[in-house]
Amino acid sequence: xxxxxxxxxxxxxxPHWLEPxxxxxxxxxxxxxxxxxxxxxxxxxxxxxxxxVVIELVKCGxxxxxxxxxxxxxxxxxxxxxxxxxxTVQQTLQQQxxxxxxxxxxxxxxxxEVASAISQVVIRQLS
Amino acid sequence: xxxxxxxxxxxxxxPHWLEPxxxxxxxxxxxxxxxxxxxxxxxxxxxxxxxxVVIELVKCGxxxxxxxxxxxxxxxxxxxxxxxxxxTVQQTLQQQxxxxxxxxxxxxxxxxEVASAISQVVIRQLS
Numbered sequence: 001x002x003x004x005x006x007x008x009x010x011x012x013x014x015p016h017w018l019e020p021x022x023x024x025x026x027x028x029x030x031x032x033x034x035x036x037x038x039x040x041x042x043x044x045x046x047x048x049x050x051x052x053v054v055i056e057l058v059k060c061g062x063x064x065x066x067x068x069x070x071x072x073x074x075x076x077x078x079x080x081x082x083x084x085x086x087x088t089v090q091q092t093l094q095q096q097x098x099x100x101x102x103x104x105x106x107x108x109x110x111x112x113e114v115a116s117a118i119s120q121v122v123i124r125q126l127s
Numbered sequence: 128x129x130x131x132x133x134x135x136x137x138x139x140x141x142p143h144w145l146e147p148x149x150x151x152x153x154x155x156x157x158x159x160x161x162x163x164x165x166x167x168x169x170x171x172x173x174x175x176x177x178x179x180v181v182i183e184l185v186k187c188g189x190x191x192x193x194x195x196x197x198x199x200x201x202x203x204x205x206x207x208x209x210x211x212x213x214x215t216v217q218q219t220l221q222q223q224x225x226x227x228x229x230x231x232x233x234x235x236x237x238x239x240e241v242a243s244a245i246s247q248v249v250i251r252q253l254s
Contacts (some may be wrong), residue, residue, distance in 0.1 A: 005253055009199070017202025020237055028246045032253060068249060072136070074198060076146025105252065108232055110147055118235055119155045119246035121196060125232070126132055126159060 004037035004062040006053055009070045011042030011079070016044050018046055021070065037062060043085075050082070051089050058093050059098040070108030089105060131164035131189040132153060133180055137195045137204070138169030144174055146195060164207060170212075177209070178216050185220050185227040192229050198238030 007028070009021045025040040032038060041053035050067070057065050067086065069078055086102045093100050108114055128252040134155070136148045159165060168180040177194070194213065196205055213229045220227050232240050235241055 001247065005249075006251065012200075012202040012221070014202035014206070016206065017200045020200040020242070024242055024245060026250050027242070031250055036253065038253070068252060070148055070199060070245065072199070073139075073144045073147040075139040075141035079141070079143065109249055111248045112245075113242065113244045113248055115147070115151055115154070117238075117240045118151060118197065119158065121157050121238045121240055122132075122134065123158055125193070125195060126163065126165070 001064050002062045003036055003064045003066065004039065004057045005066045005068060006050065006065050007038070007070055008082070009040065009046075010040055011044045011046035013045050013106045018042075023071070043082060051085060054086070054089050054100075054102060055093065058098050064101065066106045067102065069105065069107045072106035072116070074107050074110070078104070078107060092105060128190060128191050129189045130191045130193065131184045132193045133164065133184070134165070134167045134197055135176065135177055135209070136167065136169055136173075138173035138174050145169075151197070170209060172202045178212060181213070181216050181227075182220065185225050185246060190227060192227065194229065194231045196232065196234045198234035201234050201237070205231070205234060220251050 007025055012018060021040060025038065029034060029038050037057065039053045039057065041048050041050040043050055054065055073100060086104060090100060090102050134144070134152055135220050139145060148167060152165065152217045156165050164184065166184065168175050168177040170177055181192055197207060209231060213231060217227060
């Protein structure tokens with residue numbers, strides 16, 4: 001099964017906010033084998049939008065898309081808005097004859113390594 | 128000079144979103160010497176609000192408050208809304224006879240350790 005990954009950030013109309021996400025995505029891409037399908041997408045307020053990126057990947061032949069949210073926590077967006085968005089995309093694709101598995105993962109901020117790195121930075125700044 | 132630290136998160140009306148921030152704050156507090164003044168506050172949509180926490184700290188005798196944003200990046204909120212909020216709080220406190228230094232730090236997500244931890248988690252999930 002051909003798999004692709006989308007890093008999902010919230011999005012902002014402020015380009016200063018978007019910049020670190022681009023850097024992060026590029027840094028991750030450089031650490032992966034060349035050609036690993038990795039995209040960055042936004043939920044709202046910025047391009048490219050999640051829907052468009054997922055549709056493009058599936059139409060390019062990726063049958064499974066993992067969506068990894070660059071969020072600190074799962075609130076309404078990740079528990080309701082994004083799942084609904086992915087359901088709609090999947091139905092649209094299905095009607096067009098494209099079968100796809102779209103898998104939304106837990107937010108990256110909940111991972112112990114990330115929480116631990118944040119703790120260490122705060123503790124260092126406080127010392 | 129008596130110093131205190133406020134961890135600032137965006138805030139959400141969804142209690143599920145708030146929970147990891149509470150856990151993070153508690154985990155950090157446990158790693159600091161007992162009695163280190165460390166608070167968690169939200170910019171909007173959740174209590175306690177940043178303004179209220181800062182005012183309380185200053186009125187309790189803390190002359191310098193470091194505000195560490197638990198944000199991935201600095202957009203309009205951290206470049207405009209929060210500085211304006213802190214300016215207003217400082218002026219209000221000054222009028223009431225309380226001198227205070229309120230220092231807004233860069234967002235924690237821009238710190239290399241945090242970016243690196245995020246990269247490592249993504250790369251592991253992709254392997």
